[in-house]
Amino acid sequence: MIASADSAPLPSETDLLVIGAGAGGLATALAASVLGLRVTLCEKTDTVGGTAATSAGTLWIPGNRISHAAGYRDSVAAARQYLDHLIGPDDPHGRREAFLQTANEAVDFFAQHTAVQFMPCGRHPDYLTHPGAAVDGRAIIPQPFDGRVLGRGFARVRPPIPEFMVLGGMMVGKADIAPLVHRFASWAAFAHATRLFIRYLSDRLRYPRGTRLVMGNALVARLYHSLRQRQVAVHWHTRLVHLQHDAGRVSGATVQQGSTRHTIRARLGVVVATGGLGHNAAWRQRALPAPVAMQSLAAPGNTGDGVEALVALGAHVDAASQAPGAFWTPVSRLQRADGRVGWYPHLSLDRAKPGLIAVNANGQRFVNEADSYHDFVQGMYQPQANGQPSIAAYLLVESRFVTRYGLGAIHPGTRRLQPWVDAGYVLMQPTVEALARAAGIDPAGLLATLAQYNRDARAGTDTQWGKGSTALNVFNGDPDHPGPNPCLAPIEQGPFVALRVWPADIGTSAGAQTNANGEVLNALGTPIGGVYAVGSDMASVMQGTYPGPGTTLGPALTFGYRIARHAAQQA
Numbered sequence: 002m003i004a005s006a007d008s009a010p011l012p013s014e015t016d017l018l019v020i021g022a023g024a025g026g027l028a029t030a031l032a033a034s035v036l037g038l039r040v041t042l043c044e045k046t047d048t049v050g051g052t053a054a055t056s057a058g059t060l061w062i063p064g065n066r067i068s069h070a071a072g073y074r075d076s077v078a079a080a081r082q083y084l085d086h087l088i089g090p091d092d093p094h095g096r097r098e099a100f101l102q103t104a105n106e107a108v109d110f111f112a113q114h115t116a117v118q119f120m121p122c123g124r125h126p127d128y129l130t131h132p133g134a135a136v137d138g139r140a141i142i143p144q145p146f147d148g149r150v151l152g153r154g155f156a157r158v159r160p161p162i163p164e165f166m167v168l169g170g171m172m173v174g175k176a177d178i179a180p181l182v183h184r185f186a187s188w189a190a191f192a193h194a195t196r197l198f199i200r201y202l203s204d205r206l207r208y209p210r211g212t213r214l215v216m217g218n219a220l221v222a223r224l225y226h227s228l229r230q231r232q233v234a235v236h237w238h239t240r241l242v243h244l245q246h247d248a249g250r251v252s253g254a255t256v257q258q259g260s261t262r263h264t265i266r267a268r269l270g271v272v273v274a275t276g277g278l279g280h281n282a283a284w285r286q287r288a289l290p291a292p293v294a295m296q297s298l299a300a301p302g303n304t305g306d307g308v309e310a311l312v313a314l315g316a317h318v319d320a321a322s323q324a325p326g327a328f329w330t331p332v333s334r335l336q337r338a339d340g341r342v343g344w345y346p347h348l349s350l351d352r353a354k355p356g357l358i359a360v361n362a363n364g365q366r367f368v369n370e371a372d373s374y375h376d377f378v379q380g381m382y383q384p385q386a387n388g389q390p391s392i393a394a395y396l397l398v399e400s401r402f403v404t405r406y407g408l409g410a411i412h413p414g415t416r417r418l419q420p421w422v423d424a425g426y427v428l429m430q431p432t433v434e435a436l437a438r439a440a441g442i443d444p445a446g447l448l449a450t451l452a453q454y455n456r457d458a459r460a461g462t463d464t465q466w467g468k469g470s471t472a473l474n475v476f477n478g479d480p481d482h483p484g485p486n487p488c489l490a491p492i493e494q495g496p497f498v499a500l501r502v503w504p505a506d507i508g509t510s511a512g513a514q515t516n517a518n519g520e521v522l523n524a525l526g527t528p529i530g531g532v533y534a535v536g537s538d539m540a541s542v543m544q545g546t547y548p549g550p551g552t553t554l555g556p557a558l559t560f561g562y563r564i565a566r567h568a569a570q571q572a
């Protein structure tokens with residue numbers, strides 16, 4: 002049954018009013034409740050989780066104690082060195098240092114007082130190779146969560162994107178993939194896969210999808226469950242209209258629930274956590290590089306309401322310091338069974354594997370394909386300026402690559418690719434020339450690229466773009482590949498397959514400028530007063546860079562905790 006707290010009427014006054022029930026909003030509301038504040042949490046849609054629910058759920062927490070306890074040795078000092086190299090010494094308002102100093106404490110706080118429990122990722126390299134970069138021990142993930150604990154409230158957790166589930170509704174974490182694909186390879190793999198299947202089958206007798214939640218869904222469900230345990234209501238279909246400003250500070254907000262508007266006074270402040278500008282078309286045109294990426298994988302409700310309400314009060318949004326303004330991923334387009342169009346994010350499962358290159362219309366490579374999703378798209382944008390357009394681009398592989406590793410939405414183990422060709426997801430041709438013609442790629446350019454790449458693949462060194470040269474590349478490559486490089490294999494045996502990819506964002510980095518406590522600042526750098534921003538509504542503490550796994554969720558939970566603590570200190 003949905004807890005009574007879920008259907009509570011809106012109060013006219015509260016201590017802390019939190020707008021948006023994604024990662025940032027849920028975490029702030031939960032921390033504030035633990036610290037004894039009366040919290041009111043408003044959500045525009047009828048589910049919690051926003052983008053976070055569809056995310057991988059990884060948090061970047063330098064020197065975290067969870068990984069230390071498991072034997073890993075990362076430190077805050079090393080992360081500080083890494084960020085100094087990556088971003089430079091400038092740390093406006095001490096936010097980066099605040100993040101470094103508090104991230105561990107925030108995770109401990111949630112683990113101690115709530116059901117938001119984490120576990121180490123173990124090996125998960127940072128995305129760039131500056132001094133201080135970690136190869137393990139810096140990233141954590143939520144422990145899997147049993148959605149059945151929520152009862153009917155399970156339906157309130159926004160589902161992951163369909164392509165991240167198998168059999169129409171079973172969530173699969175990174176650690177589940179190998180045992181599922183190679184389930185007959187060992188007794189342990191078989192037992193693991195069988196346990197997952199049996200649990201899923203029994204779930205489907207009662208639930209619309211599997212209840213074993215992992216990744217971002219586990220994070221969100223854990224936050225939501227903890228709020229329910231504390232009787233903190235989520236007010237559904239309740240969206241921010243504008244912030245109330247009187248006597249020199251924000252005193253509350255007007256929200257709209259259905260067709261009715263309510264004004265809620267917030268004694269200690271309003272927290273704007275509406276998930277950033279991903280679906281704000283005007284902002285995209287204004288701030289993102291050309292050609293403007295058409296897709297955002299942010300939750301559809303993230304239309305920039307929070308940032309716009311803050312700007313109306315004089316909040317400072319410095320897009321230039323957050324260039325490119327968004328966190329990127331390449332996506333491929335697919336037609337879902339229900340007729341809707343889906344965008345598959347190529348995060349880490351296919352690009353680094355041996356026997357895949359990305360080429361533009363000239364048939365030329367333009368990036369290290371095994372670099373992070375963010376850097377891959379940066380690599381799509383860079384050649385635009387010098388007459389080598391790489392948007393859209395093609396991922397190119399042999400068909401046996403797809404069977405072994407999968408490609409985008411096509412799962413590993415898939416032998417019959419023709420249905421994917423018929424559905425228009427991939428192109429497949431017996432020769433490179435035929436594939437190039439079908440894709441509109443220059444055949445001569447592509448043949449020359451492949452000749453060079455195949456020579457390099459055999460030698461084990463990608464002389465052009467360095468695929469397979471970094472810890473991250475190797476981590477996402479194939480450890481069982483006979484070598485010499487786990488990310489390189491010749492592409493020479495047809496049929497050949499091409500998949501078109503475009504840039505998309507997984508969220509935006511250009512939000513409202515804040516100080517280290519999340520208080521929103523005006524153009525003079527002074528707090529507006531009574532209003533905080535968190536998650537993507539807050540200008541990213543990474544200043545447009547993407548250092549490693551968990552770059553947004555780590556800061557979202559950390560600043561959620563800091564905001565709650567700051568508000569509680571005002572009480």
Ligand SMILES: Cc1cc2nc3c(=O)[nH]c(=O)nc-3n(C[C@H](O)[C@H](O)[C@H](O)COP(=O)(O)OP(=O)(O)OC[C@H]3O[C@@H](n4cnc5c(N)ncnc54)[C@H](O)[C@@H]3O)c2cc1C
Binds near residue numbers: 044275277346555
């Ligand atoms: C495929 C994918 C994988 C990702 N993996 C990771 C990862 O592993 N680690 C990581 O750090 N980041 C990851 N991200 C990014 C991460 O999910 C987002 O940065 C993060 O969820 C942003 O948190 P948020 O609270 O700002 O927004 P969201 O989580 O999107 O939540 C915003 C909420 O606000 C609500 N809202 C919007 N407008 C209003 C309004 N006017 N009134 C009330 N409510 C409103 C929305 O409906 C939504 O529920 C991933 C993203 C994607 C797409």
